[in-house]
Amino acid sequence: xxxxxxxxxxxxxxxxxxxxxxxxxGCRFSLNQITIATLFLVRLPPATENRxxxxxxxxxxxxxxxxxxxxxxxxxxxxxNLPKVLDLINCQVIELGHGYVGRYSVHINYRFRGLYRNxxxxxxxxRLSPDGDDFMVVxxxxxxxxxxxxxxxxxxxxxxxxNMHGIQDIITSNNKFYAIERSGGTIIVDQFFSVGFxxxxxxSPTNRKFLVESSGNLLTVEMIFLExxxxxxxxxxxxxxxxxxxxxxxKSLGDQILILGLHQVVSVSAYEFHWxxxxxxxFYSIDGNVEDRVMYVFDLEKGISIPLENCPVYCNLFWPLxxxxxxxxxxxxxxxxxxxGTEFANLGICEDVGSSFSSS
Numbered sequence: 428x429x430x431x432x433x434x435x436x437x438x439x440x441x442x443x444x445x446x447x448x449x450x451x452x453g454c455r456f457s458l459n460q461i462t463i464a465t466l467f468l469v470r471l472p473p474a475t476e477n478r479x480x481x482x483x484x485x486x487x488x489x490x491x492x493x494x495x496x497x498x499x500x501x502x503x504x505x506x507x508n509l510p511k512v513l514d515l516i517n518c519q520v521i522e523l524g525h526g527y528v529g530r531y532s533v534h535i536n537y538r539f540r541g542l543y544r545n546x547x548x549x550x551x552x553x554r555l556s557p558d559g560d561d562f563m564v565v566x567x568x569x570x571x572x573x574x575x576x577x578x579x580x581x582x583x584x585x586x587x588x589x590n591m592h593g594i595q596d597i598i599t600s601n602n603k604f605y606a607i608e609r610s611g612g613t614i615i616v617d618q619f620f621s622v623g624f625x626x627x628x629x630x631s632p633t634n635r636k637f638l639v640e641s642s643g644n645l646l647t648v649e650m651i652f653l654e655x656x657x658x659x660x661x662x663x664x665x666x667x668x669x670x671x672x673x674x675x676x677x678k679s680l681g682d683q684i685l686i687l688g689l690h691q692v693v694s695v696s697a698y699e700f701h702w703x704x705x706x707x708x709x710f711y712s713i714d715g716n717v718e719d720r721v722m723y724v725f726d727l728e729k730g731i732s733i734p735l736e737n738c739p740v741y742c743n744l745f746w747p748l749x750x751x752x753x754x755x756x757x758x759x760x761x762x763x764x765x766x767x768g769t770e771f772a773n774l775g776i777c778e779d780v781g782s783s784f785s786s787s
Contacts, residue, residue, distance in 0.1 A: 455534040456568040456576070461550050464492035465525040466499055466686065466693050469518050471751060473701070486700045487752060488744050490688065492528065498745060500712040501720040502689045505746075513752050521699065526691035527552055529566055549690045553599045555580075555618055563618060565604045567594055575606060577620060586620060596692075598638040600645045607636045607647055613667075613674075629665045629674040641683050641694035647674060648685060648692065650711070660732055662709050662725050680707045680727060687711040700744070710741070 470486040489505070490497040496505040529550035535542045548567050555561035564578045566585075573594050576585040593609030606614040611628030630636055630649040637648040645667040653661055665674040682704040686693045689712075697706035707727045712720040722735040722745065735742040743749070 456574070457532050457534075458529050458550070458564075458566050458568075459532055460530040461552075461564075462493045462528050462530075463525055464490060464497075464528055464688075464691055466490050466523045466688070466691070468521045468523050468695070468699055469515065469752065470521070470699075470701075472517070472519055485749075486744060487749050488523075488686070490691075499686055499688055500710060500722050500745065503720070509748065515752075518752070523686075523695050523699070524691070524693035526688075528690050531566070531568060533568070547690070549597055551597050551599045551604060553602065553604060553618065555602075563604075565597055565606075565616070567597060567606075569594075575604075575614070575616070577604075577616065579620075588614075588616070588622065593632075595636045596638045598640065598645070600640050605638060605645065607638055609636070611636070615669075625667075625669075625672050625674075627673040630663060637687060637692045639685060639692035639694050641680065641685070645669075646677075646694075648687070648709070650687075659713060659723065660711070660725065661730065662727065664727070678727070682706040685709045708741075710735075710744075 467489050468486060469489065488499050490499040490502070492502075496509060497503065498505060527550040529548055530545065531548055532543055532545045535544065546569075548569070550567075551565045553563045553565075555563065560580065562580045566576050566578075568574045568576055573591045575588040575591055575594065575597070577588070578585050591606070591608070591614070592612070594606050594614075595609055597604060597606045599605075602618060604616040606616075607629070608614070610632045611630050613625035613627075613629070615623040615625070617623075629647050631651075634652070635650040637650070639646050639648060647665040647667070649663040649665065651661040651663065653659060664677050664680065666677050668675055680694075682697045683694050684697055684700075684706045685708070686695065687709060697704060697708075709725040709727065710722070711725065712722045722742070723732050724735055724738060724741050725732045735745070
């Protein structure tokens with residue numbers, strides 16, 4: 428099945444080269460493929476949103492990665508549960524954010540034979556020119572020891588930053604790369620490969636940390652796993668004060684809502700969902716493999732976490748598909764000539780994503 432939304436293209440067409448340098452861990456790493464993952468909001472125009480209610484909401488979220496529709500929180504595939512046709516002619520389709528996911532491999536040198544391991548991890552790309560011809564890539568390579576590696580357009584080898592400690596997330600912001608360590612330390616790399624550190628630790632080393640840009644600020648989102656509590660997780664939010672080299676805790680996100688995917692965090696205003704200023708929420712999933720992950724919403728003001736299945740007004744953002752998005756075969760046949768074998772028709776904005784690359 429194929430599913431196409433218009434989105435940004437990668438600034439290059441070839442796989443970045445292998446890291447040829449052997450690391451202290453006795454491994455060789457490579458980044459074999461990068462895929463764009465884009466989060467879209469599909470909603471009814473304001474003039475027609477009065478048709479919606481809690482059982483037929485006016486908004487729906489979908490993630491598109493490598494041409495495949497995914498649940499934004501769990502990355503579970505939606506193809507099996509979607510109709511053959513989605514009618515988007517009368518809808519507004521808004522890109523909320525995009526990120527990059529890399530398929531990495533590591534060659535482990537043993538005495539008698541080499542072993543290979545493949546894994547998926549986040550990648551960040553910094554565009555250095557408006558046309559996208561100049562760019563930088565940062566990858567997170569790990570096997571026992573973790574490395575940040577940088578690749579600049581026109582170069583043939585990666586620049587490896589060693590002695591990293593438990594990198595939990597990376598992001599581009601203000602034309603720089605930022606990485607957050609498990610200990611709460613922050614690493615900053617600019618386009619000239621100048622490396623800086625914020626020693627002021629943010630959060631606890633036992634908690635999971637995410638980076639996200641929200642309303643022009645860089646935030647650390649600390650996910651706290653709770654025991655002996657009705658809530659399975661709690662959250663603390665910190666805003667970067669780079670001038671003073673510290674993170675300040677904030678108690679409210681205002682009208683912003685955070686959507687924590689597996690490899691991507693997006694901040695969006697509640698106004699985009701026609702909720703007014705009723706934000707201050709974190710959507711996330713935990714436990715199990717991709718197909719079994721349970722989705723939750725955390726209310727920062729109340730300090731409580733609730734399963735989405737108990738909150739229809741929130742759950743319906745992700746599933747089930749709103750009734751107004753279904754389209755009959757007759758509508759499609761009268762709107763466009765069907766292509767043999769086509770299983771999805773995106774009326775009005777059907778465009779090839781060009782969302783991944785791999786070596787030939």
